[in-house]
Amino acid sequence: MTFELSPEHEQFRRSVRDFAQAEIAPHAAQWDRDHHFPTDVVQKMGALGLMGLTAPEEYGGSGLAGEDGGFTSLCIAIEEIGRVDQSMGITLEAAVGLGINPILTYGTAAQKEEHLPSLVAGEQLAGFGLTEPGAGSDAGATRTKADPVEGEWVVNGAKQFITNSGSSITSLVTVTAKTGEREGGRPEISTIIIPSGTPGFTAEKAYDKLGWHASDTHPLSFEDARVRGQPARRPRSRLRPVPRHPRRRPRRDRRPRRRLHPSLPGPVARNTPWTARPSAAPSAASRASPSVSPTSG
Amino acid sequence: MLEASRLLTYKAAAMKDAMDAGAGVSTKDFKQAAAIAKLYSTESAVTATRIATQIFGGYGFMEEYPVVRFYRDAKVLEIGEGTSEIQRMLIARGLGLPVE
Numbered sequence: 350m351t352f353e354l355s356p357e358h359e360q361f362r363r364s365v366r367d368f369a370q371a372e373i374a375p376h377a378a379q380w381d382r383d384h385h386f387p388t389d390v391v392q393k394m395g396a397l398g399l400m401g402l403t404a405p406e407e408y409g410g411s412g413l414a415g416e417d418g419g420f421t422s423l424c425i426a427i428e429e430i431g432r433v434d435q436s437m438g439i440t441l442e443a444a445v446g447l448g449i450n451p452i453l454t455y456g457t458a459a460q461k462e463e464h465l466p467s468l469v470a471g472e473q474l475a476g477f478g479l480t481e482p483g484a485g486s487d488a489g490a491t492r493t494k495a496d497p498v499e500g501e502w503v504v505n506g507a508k509q510f511i512t513n514s515g516s517s518i519t520s521l522v523t524v525t526a527k528t529g530e531r532e533g534g535r536p537e538i539s540t541i542i543i544p545s546g547t548p549g550f551t552a553e554k555a556y557d558k559l560g561w562h563a564s565d566t567h568p569l570s571f572e573d574a575r576v577r578g579q580p581a582r583r584p585r586s587r588l589r590p591v592p593r594h595p596r597r598r599p600r601r602d603r604r605p606r607r608r609l610h611p612s613l614p615g616p617v618a619r620n621t622p623w624t625a626r627p628s629a630a631p632s633a634a635s636r637a638s639p640s641v642s643p644t645s646g
Numbered sequence: 647m648l649e650a651s652r653l654l655t656y657k658a659a660a661m662k663d664a665m666d667a668g669a670g671v672s673t674k675d676f677k678q679a680a681a682i683a684k685l686y687s688t689e690s691a692v693t694a695t696r697i698a699t700q701i702f703g704g705y706g707f708m709e710e711y712p713v714v715r716f717y718r719d720a721k722v723l724e725i726g727e728g729t730s731e732i733q734r735m736l737i738a739r740g741l742g743l744p745v746e
């Protein structure tokens with residue numbers, strides 16, 4: 350019995366390794382000493398297609414999701430970048446898992462259309478703010494709240510330890526906030542997109558961390574930060590539909606980007622042990638699937 | 647440890663791809679595999695880098711060599727995106743054990 354990645358995935362690993370060796374490895378120690386977040390290199394990871402490995406082509410992604418092994422490719426990319434610099438590894442992981450994924454999974458068509466192209470291209474970054482002072486592991490204890498006022502959400506509260514949330518290329522943060530109460534007194538927690546530059550939203554001074562010195566981590570504060578539109582999740586019907594937020598609309602750049610997979614037109618994961626040997630698949634395939642929550646910050 | 651971490655991680659990744667492709671992997675099984683991979687791989691990273699600094703003796707405490715940065719950078723892996731304690735809780739729950 351052998352467990353190995355497909356030849357295509359191994360080839361992909363080599364191209365990411367070459368990139369990491371050339372663009373990141375020589376500088377990692379210096380960035381660590383200087384606490385420098387290299388936005389140009391982050392954007393180069395984007396130009397290579399690393400932020401788009403799990404995104405559909407309509408937003409500029411690889412379209413390799415599912416049987417084409419896009420998620421496996423993402424893990425390979427994170428391993429190879431992290432091999433030379435954990436800071437850039439987490440920057441990539443958070444850009445996709447926390448920045449792009451919640452919008453891709455739960456965003457409205459308009460939100461996806463507006464935000465995803467520049468995030469998938471890696472030209473801009475999005476953070477995901479779940480953790481608060483007093484609400485880390487216990488995400489249900491969220492105190493940040495968003496009140497509907499005249500077709501806008503008014504957000505008040507604070508978040509802490511938020512990755513990719515305050516860099517010069519951060520275009521937005523998606524934050525969890527209490528939007529009401531559910532039956533039985535449990536809080537109703539929604540996710541709301543807050544564009545960088547929204548008055549009342551401040552990414553405070555970056556943390557001085559034990560490690561990950563070249564990763565961008567900030568406390569966030571919200572004082573009557575007003576955003577138009579609907580939360581990415583559980584849109585509430587009693588709100589009037591309102592025009593989309595016009596501020597800082599990302600440049601929609603449709604020029605074809607250099608693809609990381611020029612030689613990989615077809616599936617890249619068919620030969621992985623899990624997909625190639627159905628007998629190895631879990632027997633509980635028919636069990637009910639609970640819905641996935643993006644709040645894993 | 648590295649080999650085991652890779653196997654667990656890429657197994658979980660392949661399950662996620664198979665799940666997204668509708669190939670008969672349940673969300674519950676994928677989540678369990680992901681929690682196990684996250685817990686084991688991150689704790690392995692901390693252990694491996696701690697042992698690496700030890701091999702360097704006194705230099706394992708000095709910023710002159712990259713090994714110190716590897717050790718510093720590893721620690722947070724046990725904390726972010728669900729701490730080790732939370733992963734253990736999720737895994738126990740996934741096994742059907744009573745977890746409050």
Ligand SMILES: Cc1cc2nc3c(=O)[nH]c(=O)nc-3n(C[C@H](O)[C@H](O)[C@H](O)COP(=O)(O)OP(=O)(O)OC[C@H]3O[C@@H](n4cnc5c(N)ncnc54)[C@H](O)[C@@H]3O)c2cc1C
Pocket residue numbers: 443447476477478479480481483484485486487509510511512513558561566645646722725726727728729730731732
């Ligand atoms: C560098 C960095 C980047 C981060 N980036 C993000 C981000 O982008 N977005 C985001 O939302 N968050 C982010 N976080 C926050 C991270 O997810 C939290 O720190 C983590 O979830 C733990 O929460 P906490 O810090 O509040 O600790 P707490 O939840 O207070 O936990 C403290 C300790 O108690 C333990 N503990 C807690 N509850 C239990 C329990 N029920 N049983 C047993 N033990 C328990 C924990 O395991 C931990 O050891 C980041 C953190 C760091 C350090």
Ligand SMILES: Cc1cc2nc3c(=O)[nH]c(=O)nc-3n(C[C@H](O)[C@H](O)[C@H](O)COP(=O)(O)OP(=O)(O)OC[C@H]3O[C@@H](n4cnc5c(N)ncnc54)[C@H](O)[C@@H]3O)c2cc1C
Pocket residue numbers: 700701702703704705707
């Ligand atoms: C902050 C700091 C302050 C210090 N202050 C002082 C001081 O004031 N005065 C002073 O004299 N020294 C001082 N030292 C030095 C310290 O005592 C040595 O670093 C320590 O004795 C280890 O020696 P080494 O660094 O040469 O490592 P090595 O001896 O090269 O050891 C490297 C690794 O190999 C292992 N090893 C070595 N030999 C064997 C063996 N036979 N069997 C199994 N494993 C082995 C060691 O346990 C270690 O893990 C200091 C060190 C530090 C980091």
